[in-house]
Structure formats: C-alpha cells, structure tokens
Amino acid sequence: MNFTKMHGLGNDFIVISGETTLPDHAAELAIELCNRYFGIGADGLVFILPSGKADFRMRIINSDGSEAEQCGNAIRCVAKYVYDNGLTDKESITIETLGAGVQQVQINSIDGRAHTVRVDMGEPILEGLKVPTTVDANPVLNHAIEVDGTEFRFTAVSMGNPHCVIYVDDAVNFDLNKWGPKLETHPMFPRKINVEFVTVRSRDYADMRVWERGAGPTLACGTGACATVVASVLNGYTDRKAVVALKGGELTIEWNEADNHIYMTGPAAEVFRGSL
Numbered sequence: 001m002n003f004t005k006m007h008g009l010g011n012d013f014i015v016i017s018g019e020t021t022l023p024d025h026a027a028e029l030a031i032e033l034c035n036r037y038f039g040i041g042a043d044g045l046v047f048i049l050p051s052g053k054a055d056f057r058m059r060i061i062n063s064d065g066s067e068a069e070q071c072g073n074a075i076r077c078v079a080k081y082v083y084d085n086g087l088t089d090k091e092s093i094t095i096e097t098l099g100a101g102v103q104q105v106q107i108n109s110i111d112g113r114a115h116t117v118r119v120d121m122g123e124p125i126l127e128g129l130k131v132p133t134t135v136d137a138n139p140v141l142n143h144a145i146e147v148d149g150t151e152f153r154f155t156a157v158s159m160g161n162p163h164c165v166i167y168v169d170d171a172v173n174f175d176l177n178k179w180g181p182k183l184e185t186h187p188m189f190p191r192k193i194n195v196e197f198v199t200v201r202s203r204d205y206a207d208m209r210v211w212e213r214g215a216g217p218t219l220a221c222g223t224g225a226c227a228t229v230v231a232s233v234l235n236g237y238t239d240r241k242a243v244v245a246l247k248g249g250e251l252t253i254e255w256n257e258a259d260n261h262i263y264m265t266g267p268a269a270e271v272f273r274g275s276l
Contacts, residue, residue, distance in 0.1 A: 001018075001275065001276040002016070002017075002018070002273065002274070002275045002276075003015060003033075003040070003273070003274055003275070003276060004016075004081060004270055004272075004273050005270070005271040005273070005274070006077040006080070006081065006268060006270050006271060007073070007077070007219075007248075007268070007269055008072070008073030008074070008077055008220060008222065008248075008266060008268045009073060009219060009220035009246055009249035009250075009251065009266060009267070010219025010246075010247065010248025010249070011043055011071075011073040011218045011219055011220040011222075011248060012041070012042045012043055012271070013042050013043065013044050013045070013046045013060075013073075013074055013077055014033055014034065014042045014044075014045045014046065015046045015048065015077060015078070015081055016045070016046070016047050016048070017047075017048040017081065017085075017087070019047055019049060020049065020050060021049065022047055022049065022059050026045065026047070026059075026061050027061060027065035027066075027067075028065065029045060029061075030044065030045040030061035030062065030064075030065055031063065031065045033045060033276075034062075034063035035063075040274070042063065043062070043063055043212070043215045043218050044060050044061060044062050044063055044068065044071065044074065044215060045060070045061045045063075046059070046060050046061075046071075046074050046077065046078065047059045047060075047061075048078055048081065048082065048087075051095075051096040053096055053102055054093075054094035054095055054102045055082075055088060055090070055093040055094050055095065056078065056082055056087075056093070056094075056095050056096070057095070057096040057097075058074065058075060058078050058095050058096065058098075059098065060074050060098075062212075062213075062214030062215050063214070063215050063216075064214045066213075066214040067098065068098075068099075068161060068213075069097065069098045069099020069100065069160050069161040070097045070098065070099045070100040070159060070160035070161045070223055071221075071222060071223060072119065072121060072159070072221065072222015072223045072224075072225065072226060072251075072264050072266075073220055073221065073222040073268070074222075075095055075097065075105065075117075075119055075222070076105075076119065076222065076264075076266060076267070077268045078095060079093065079095065079105045079107055079117045080107070080113075080117060080268040080269075080270070081270075083109065083113070083114045084113050084114055084270070091106065091107040091108070091109060092105070092106050092107070093107070097160060098160075099160035099161050100121065100159065100160025100161075101122065101160075103119060103120055103121065103122060104119075104120040105117060105118070105120070106118040114268065115267070116265055116266060116267050117265070117266065117268055118263060118264070119222075119263070119264045119265075120262075120263055121159055121160075121222075121223070121262040121263065121264050122159070122160065122261055122262065123262070124157050124158065124159060124226070124227070124230045124255075124260075124262060125157070125158035125159075126138055126139035126140070126157060126158075126234075127139075128140040128156055130158065131156045131157065131158040131162045131163075131193075132162060132189070132190050133156050133162075133164075133188055133189055133190075133193075134187070134188050134190065135156070135188065139155065139156070139234055140154070140156035141235065142154075142155060143155070143156070145183070145186060145188055147182045147183060148182065152166050152179075152183070153166065153167070154166045155231035155234060155235060157230045157231055158227075159226050159227055159262065160223065161194065161213075161223055162189065162192075162194060162213070163193065163195075163196060163223065163224055164193050164194070164195055165196045165198055165227055165228055165231035166183075166195065166198065167197075167200070167235075167237075168197050168198070168199060169199065170199060171197045171198050171208055171209045172199070172207050172209065174209055176197070176211050176217045177216075177217065179195075179197075179211075180217065181211070181216075183195045183211070184211060184213055192213045192214075193213055194210065194211070194212050194213045194221065194223070194224055195211040196209070196221070196224045196227060196228050196231075197209045197210075198228050198231075198232070200232060200237040200238060202238075203237075203238050203239045203242070204238060204239055204241065204242045204243060205242060205243050205245065206228060206229075206237075206242060206243075206244055207245050208221075208224065208225060208244050208245065208246055209246070209247060210224045212224070219247045219248030220246040220247065220248040220249065220251070221246070222251060222264055222266065225244035225246065225253050225264065226264055228244050228253070229241075229242050229253040229255055229262070230255055230262065240255045240256070240257060241253070241254040241255075249266070249267070250266070251264055251265065251266040252265045252266065253265075
C-alpha cells in the first residue's frame with residue numbers, strides 16, 4: 001500500500017489512494033500509522049475513493065480511530081493530490097464527504113501543480129439540536145457552559161462536523177491541553193465537539209487555536225476556521241470575509257451573503273511518499 005504524507009497548514013494526513021472501499025480495519029490502521037513515535041505520524045488517515053455522485057470521495061479516520069464527517073484541511077490535500085498526480089485535469093472538481101455531502105472545489109494551479117484550493121464548504125448549520133448540542137435554540141449564541149467551576153460562553157456551528165467557538169483574551173497562549181479535552185467530552189455535546197478558542201483582532205482578522213475532536217491540539221482546522229467566521233459574524237465581531245490565523249498559517253474565509261455558503265481558501269502541501 002502506497003501513501004503520501006500531506007498537510008494543510010500543518011494539519012497533517014496520511015493520504016492513501018487506489019482502494020475501492022474503506023478497509024474494514026481502517027480504525028486500527030489509523031491508530032497504528034498516525035502514532036508519531038511508532039508509526040508515520042499524522043492527525044488523520046485519509047482515503048481517496050471512487051464516488052457515485054462526485055469526482056472523488058473522501059473518508060477521514062482520526063488518529064484515535066474515530067471517523068470525521070468533514071475536514072477542511074484534508075479536502076484541500078485531496079484536491080492537490082488528485083490534480084498533481086494526474087487523476088484529474090480539471091481545476092474545478094467535486095468531492096463527496098461523509099458529513100457535508102458533495103462539495104465544489106476550485107484548484108488554483110501554478111506550473112501544472114495545485115497552489116491554493118478554494119472549497120465551497122456549504123451552508124453552516126446553526127440549530128443547536130442539529131449541530132448537535134443539547135441546547136434547543138437557533139442559533140446557539142454566547143451560551144454559558146461550566147467546566148470545573150469555570151464558565152465559558154460558546155457559539156455552536158456545524159460545518160458537517162460540530163464546533164463550539166469560545167472567545168478568549170489570548171487564543172495564541174491559551175491552555176488547550178487543560179480545557180480542550182474537558183469541553184470536547186462535555187455532556188452538552190452528545191457526539192463530542194471540536195473546540196475553537198478565538199481572539200478577534202479586527203473586523204477582518206482573528207487568531208484561533210483548536211482542540212480537534214478525536215485528534216487533540218492540531219496546527220490548523222479548516223472547518224474550525226469556517227465556524228469561527230460564522231460565529232464572529234453572528235456575534236458582531238467581524239465582517240463576512242476574514243483571515244483566520246491558525247498556528248500553522250492563515251486561511252481566508254468568506255460567508256457569502258447571496259447563497260449563505262462558506263468559502264475557504266488556503267494551501268496544501270506534499271511532504272513525502274512511502275509504502276507500507
């Protein structure tokens with residue numbers, strides 16, 4: 001089995017192409033291969049598969065063996081992989097995801113290789129019970145949540161996967177390892193949740209750090225960046241187009257008012273190739 005190690009702003013994946021279906025032992029394989037000490041090392045294992053309704057299908061297994069419904073950084077890596085490796089010569093393609101359906105992807109190439117990728121991430125889901133949370137509100141805006149005697153306030157957004165966005169004074173230096181796992185598994189989130197800690201710097205710029213469900217702290221989260229801009233617009237903090245600065249780099253996110261879709265633009269990179 002051949003693999004390609006890729007990353008989107010440091011959110012890294014082991015990408016496998018050529019399988020026709022998701023292997024039965026995909027969870028065990030992800031746990032083994034994503035281990036950074038005894039395996040290849042990655043935040044997740046990504047399979048590029050055939051699709052009956054799109055150009056390609058993407059399945060993502062987190063480093064703990066759980067399956068992610070969607071991942072903005074992974075979908076950019078998939079787009080770069082299929083374009084750079086000649087699996088398509090189109091710069092506009094569709095990719096089927098587990099939680100967000102079929103997504104339109106625009107590849108911006110330089111010298112025959114994908115440089116940046118713009119993804120139509122679809123419409124955000126704001127109904128609390130559909131995110132899902134246990135809060136029956138639409139939207140779940142600035143809602144109180146208590147952890148170990150400390151109160152946070154979150155805004156809930158689903159981008160095909162669940163997010164809670166929390167505003168803090170200093171996202172860059174926030175203690176992810178202390179609060180991330182406790183919020184991820186809080187009873188208010190029946191399917192666990194991705195947690196974004198955000199500091200807004202201006203109407204078009206925000207710092208964000210993320211604790212990803214099933215992976216822990218990662219250098220970037222594309223869907224989390226999308227959720228951050230949605231939450232920031234709803235709370236009146238940013239305009240509909242803003243740059244989200246993650247630990248691994250920046251993504252440009254636009255919540256288009258005309259079609260209510262979120263558009264994410266950012267890079268993807270290949271690191272190395274190998275065989276198992």
